[in-house]
Amino acid sequence: MIPNPIIFAPLLGAALLLFAWSCYRRLSLVACGAQDDRLSNPVGRVRAALQFAFGQKKVLSRPFGVNHAVIFWAFLALAVANGDFLLHGAFPGISLSLLPPAMYGALAFVFDLASLFALLAVGSAVVRRIVSPPFAGARTGEAFVILGMIALLMLVFFGMHGAEIALGTETASGYMPVSRYLAVMLSAFTPADLHTIIVISWWIHAVVLLAFMNYLPYSKHMHILTAIPNCFFRNLNQSNTQPREEFIEGKRFGVGSVDEFTWKDLLDSVSCTECGRCQTVCPAALTGKSLNPRQVVHDIKTNLFRNAKQLKNGKGPLLPLIGDAAEGTSSEETLWSCTTCGACMEACPVLIEQMPKIVKMRRHLVEMEASFPVELINLFENIEGRSNPWGIAPSERSKWCSTLEVKPFEAGKTEYLFYVGCAGAFDSRQKQVTVALAAILDAAGVSWGILGRDEMCCGDSLRRLGNEFAFDRLARENVQMLKERGVTKILTHCPHCFSTLKNDYLQYGLELEVIHHTELINQLMKDGKLKLNREVTELGTVLYHDSCYLGRHNDVYQAPREVIATVTGQPAAEFTRNLNSSFCCGAGGGRMWLEEQSGTRINRERAREALGAQPDTICVSCPYCMTMFGDALKDEGATEVKVKDIAEVVAEGLR
Amino acid sequence: MRVITCIKQVPDTTQVKIDPVTNTLVRDGIPFIINPYDVHAIEESLRLKDRFGLHTTALSMGPPNAEAALKRALALGMDDAVLLSDRAFGGADTLSTSNVLATAIKKLSQDRPLGLVICGKQTIDGDTAQVGPGIAVRLGLSQLTLVDRIESLDFLANRIRVRRKLEGRYEIVEARLPAMITVVREINQPRYPTVPMRMQAGKSPITVWDNETLKLDTNTIGLKGSPTWVSKIFSPERDKGEMLGDGLSDPVGSTRLLMERLLAHDLLTA
Numbered sequence: 001m002i003p004n005p006i007i008f009a010p011l012l013g014a015a016l017l018l019f020a021w022s023c024y025r026r027l028s029l030v031a032c033g034a035q036d037d038r039l040s041n042p043v044g045r046v047r048a049a050l051q052f053a054f055g056q057k058k059v060l061s062r063p064f065g066v067n068h069a070v071i072f073w074a075f076l077a078l079a080v081a082n083g084d085f086l087l088h089g090a091f092p093g094i095s096l097s098l099l100p101p102a103m104y105g106a107l108a109f110v111f112d113l114a115s116l117f118a119l120l121a122v123g124s125a126v127v128r129r130i131v132s133p134p135f136a137g138a139r140t141g142e143a144f145v146i147l148g149m150i151a152l153l154m155l156v157f158f159g160m161h162g163a164e165i166a167l168g169t170e171t172a173s174g175y176m177p178v179s180r181y182l183a184v185m186l187s188a189f190t191p192a193d194l195h196t197i198i199v200i201s202w203w204i205h206a207v208v209l210l211a212f213m214n215y216l217p218y219s220k221h222m223h224i225l226t227a228i229p230n231c232f233f234r235n236l237n238q239s240n241t242q243p244r245e246e247f248i249e250g251k252r253f254g255v256g257s258v259d260e261f262t263w264k265d266l267l268d269s270v271s272c273t274e275c276g277r278c279q280t281v282c283p284a285a286l287t288g289k290s291l292n293p294r295q296v297v298h299d300i301k302t303n304l305f306r307n308a309k310q311l312k313n314g315k316g317p318l319l320p321l322i323g324d325a326a327e328g329t330s331s332e333e334t335l336w337s338c339t340t341c342g343a344c345m346e347a348c349p350v351l352i353e354q355m356p357k358i359v360k361m362r363r364h365l366v367e368m369e370a371s372f373p374v375e376l377i378n379l380f381e382n383i384e385g386r387s388n389p390w391g392i393a394p395s396e397r398s399k400w401c402s403t404l405e406v407k408p409f410e411a412g413k414t415e416y417l418f419y420v421g422c423a424g425a426f427d428s429r430q431k432q433v434t435v436a437l438a439a440i441l442d443a444a445g446v447s448w449g450i451l452g453r454d455e456m457c458c459g460d461s462l463r464r465l466g467n468e469f470a471f472d473r474l475a476r477e478n479v480q481m482l483k484e485r486g487v488t489k490i491l492t493h494c495p496h497c498f499s500t501l502k503n504d505y506l507q508y509g510l511e512l513e514v515i516h517h518t519e520l521i522n523q524l525m526k527d528g529k530l531k532l533n534r535e536v537t538e539l540g541t542v543l544y545h546d547s548c549y550l551g552r553h554n555d556v557y558q559a560p561r562e563v564i565a566t567v568t569g570q571p572a573a574e575f576t577r578n579l580n581s582s583f584c585c586g587a588g589g590g591r592m593w594l595e596e597q598s599g600t601r602i603n604r605e606r607a608r609e610a611l612g613a614q615p616d617t618i619c620v621s622c623p624y625c626m627t628m629f630g631d632a633l634k635d636e637g638a639t640e641v642k643v644k645d646i647a648e649v650v651a652e653g654l655r
Numbered sequence: 656m657r658v659i660t661c662i663k664q665v666p667d668t669t670q671v672k673i674d675p676v677t678n679t680l681v682r683d684g685i686p687f688i689i690n691p692y693d694v695h696a697i698e699e700s701l702r703l704k705d706r707f708g709l710h711t712t713a714l715s716m717g718p719p720n721a722e723a724a725l726k727r728a729l730a731l732g733m734d735d736a737v738l739l740s741d742r743a744f745g746g747a748d749t750l751s752t753s754n755v756l757a758t759a760i761k762k763l764s765q766d767r768p769l770g771l772v773i774c775g776k777q778t779i780d781g782d783t784a785q786v787g788p789g790i791a792v793r794l795g796l797s798q799l800t801l802v803d804r805i806e807s808l809d810f811l812a813n814r815i816r817v818r819r820k821l822e823g824r825y826e827i828v829e830a831r832l833p834a835m836i837t838v839v840r841e842i843n844q845p846r847y848p849t850v851p852m853r854m855q856a857g858k859s860p861i862t863v864w865d866n867e868t869l870k871l872d873t874n875t876i877g878l879k880g881s882p883t884w885v886s887k888i889f890s891p892e893r894d895k896g897e898m899l900g901d902g903l904s905d906p907v908g909s910t911r912l913l914m915e916r917l918l919a920h921d922l923l924t925a
Contacts, residue, residue, distance in 0.1 A: 249854050367850040377847050385667065385688060393670040469850045 033263030108172035135276035254363025278344035288599025340589030362466025409449030411486025423623030465590035532653035540616025546582035587624035607632035692775025746878030753789025797830035
């Protein structure tokens with residue numbers, strides 16, 4: 001039943017042209033972004049698209065995700081139905097109904113059920129948004145308009161097919177249980193009325209479909225078009241490893257205007273559908289800071305669109321990217337609030353890279369404007385001048401072992417370079433961890449040595465804070481030294497050193513085995529090399545906290561848990577938010593060196609969560625977490641709870 | 656109008672050790688930094704540049720490697736930099752140093768009138784605080800030391816008003832220009848260089864003047880012109896410290912011990 005191809009064909013043509021033009025307008029803006037190679041490893045990319053887009057892997061990781069997955073899969077099926085609908089409307093000679101009856105019947109069956117499921121899913125999405133929205137502010141008119149349009153499409157689909165079946169003109173009526181059920185209800189109508197129902201349904205379907213299509217490029221529902229490519233173009237490297245910058249004169253550094261983002265950053269911004277999952281896991285957003293990762297991405301998109309005219313004309317953007325102007329700009333305070341914990345990226349169903357964008361904008365602030373919280377001047381100068389955050393003389397680096405017998409690293413003779421790290425060498429609390437680890441290594445007969453006063457800072461804080469220039473110098477020096485000294489295996493007990501040496505230095509051509517002490521201890525115990533003298537029971541309930549840079553950024557989750565279970569004889573107690581959903585201690589991303597002035601303190605939020613599990617000991621595997629928990633427990637008046645590094649827990653068993 | 660900032664490249668003294676045998680400074684591998692007070696002097700002149708559009712010049716006397724300090728000054732935004740370097744200047748005390756610096760300042764003032772000379776209050780290696788005043792006296796400049804705030808600067812009336820930070824009190828002083836001021840840390844928060852400025856400074860040539868340029872009597876410069884010499888450097892003997900209690904297992908107890916000790920020595924009043 002085709003109402004009128006003479007009217008519809010030009011309408012379809014016009015709608016398709018308009019849609020193509022809108023997509024071009026939007027995507028040509030995305031193309032204004034800087035270069036970024038996202039084509040390497042096509043197999044991995046196809047896998048990512050299959051897993052995350054078609055498989056809806058992250059979408060399904062949350063309870064309500066199944067609702068979206070149903071809509072997504074229904075849309076895939078209905079894309080065929082709607083393609084057929086539009087083509088048939090303009091060219092009546094083309095139709096799926098001309099296929100062999102069994103084949104057409106099977107398709108009709110799928111379309112009929114998909115429409116029902118989509119309708120149910122849309123209905124529950126509407127209810128959810130009213131009753132318990134995913135985040136405050138999610139009850140937008142736009143969301144309801146879109147849901148309403150989808151629901152309407154499904155309803156008229158049934159109206160159309162139900163009436164056709166009632167009229168007896170639907171050849172696949174036997175395969176359409178839902179439409180047939182409706183047909184029974186419509187059977188009271190006269191053929192003329194049924195015909196009217198079909199025509200009205202058809203036109204509503206046609207108009208809503210074309211309107212929906214043309215609305216997409218201008219709404220957050222652009223993700224329907226961009227999410228699949230966005231997953232394909234994902235970052236296949238370690239997510240927290242920011243790209244290197246080339247320091248050539250005349251270049252601009254970092255991202256200070258929207259066209260300095262890469263095209264992938266801009267594609268990210270138009271792929272965000274504002275589901276809000278990132279903001280419900282962001283430690284800054286959850287403790288009342290101005291940072292909200294969803295808003296940062298949204299502001300980038302807004303900035304891009306508002307500056308469209310200037311960018312098309314090859315001029316600089318008018319609306320600033322960083323500043324205090326309302327929509328479309330991120331404030332400096334927002335950018336400095338990020339702990340680079342990566343929870344946002346872990347949560348994002350379409351693999352948007354929120355955190356690296358923040359670091360890129362920090363780079364602009366530090367490198368081009370020298371504008372940053374005043375606390376950082378000392379940090380930068382201390383690391384640049386004395387290669388440690390506190391500005392302590394490098395000659396003090398091996399003081400922690402002044403009463404021990406520790407050998408310097410010698411290529412060929414020593415197996416592991418124990419990279420003590422700044423905290424391990426200078427922080428009085430962390431020095432106890434260093435000593436504990438040294439005792440463990442000796443007890444297990446590991447061949448290890450240190451660089452002593454020649455060890456330098458790895459530069460983690462510099463890089464996360466956007467001081468790439470200083471990081472670059474430090475990284476070059478470190479890589480050169482590690483190569484010259486013939487180091488092949490590095491042991492660290494700081495996840496920040498660990499991640500930097502392992503992932504970031506890869507960009508500088510340093511490929512060696514970097515191992516975190518949780519992994520080495522676990523391995524030594526499994527191999528029977530490290531034998532404990534007793535089971536450690538006096539620490540009571542041991543609650544393990546996943547460090548972001550060990551867990552989320554490097555996937556080390558099981559080793560520390562196995563160690564705790566072996567040493568204490570019982571599995572570690574767990575936080576509610578644990579493993580890849582772990583909640584940052586608040587010190588990553590250089591936040592260790594910054595005052596936390598707005599909102600509540602992140603470490604206290606995490607400490608309160610810990611106290612809920614009633615631990616006797618909180619076990620950490622990172623010097624920053626150690627400091628943050630120590631401080632927070634004092635603030636919470638819970639000093640009876642001990643904070644211990646995993647090395648200290650193990651060392652207890654050697655006594 | 657020119658504002659000249661005198662800076663010195665010094666060894667990072669927190670990293671300097673005294674050789675117990677020879678009683679000399681062990682400088683091997685010790686990095687050099689700009690004397691920290693001089694960093695505040697640079698910052699203050701940059702702020703004057705921002706406010707009044709003054710031409711800022713960094714001036715230093717030292718070995719050729721002192722270029723690094725001047726490059727840092729350029730990276731921070733100084734307009735130009737002059738290094739006074741000659742073997743004949745070596746071994747100088749504050750008397751001959753101020754002689755060389757004053758001569759260079761006079762030379763610099765020929766093409767652009769001098770408004771202000773800014774120095775750090777003292778260096779962290781010599782700790783004499785004499786070079787700034789020495790320059791002021793030689794050039795007949797108003798001498799304003801220990802400044803923690805420039806209250807006002809009026810180039811039409813040729814007046815400067817500053818606040819001096821003295822022990823336990825402040826002093827507001829007004830003087831005529833040109834003046835020499837020495838600054839304390841509290842005067843400002845130094846800035847951090849941008850990367851383009853750093854890269855540009857790295858390439859910019861530093862003007863180097865030797866004694867052929869300054870034409871000073873060799874009896875008034877370097878070792879010969881220095882009546883002061885250092886006969887010995889040593890670390891003062893210090894009484895050994897003492898561990899009070901076991902702070903780790905009994906923090907309250909050790910705090911009590913500490914309080915008792917402080918009270919006993921009359922360092923706390925109950």
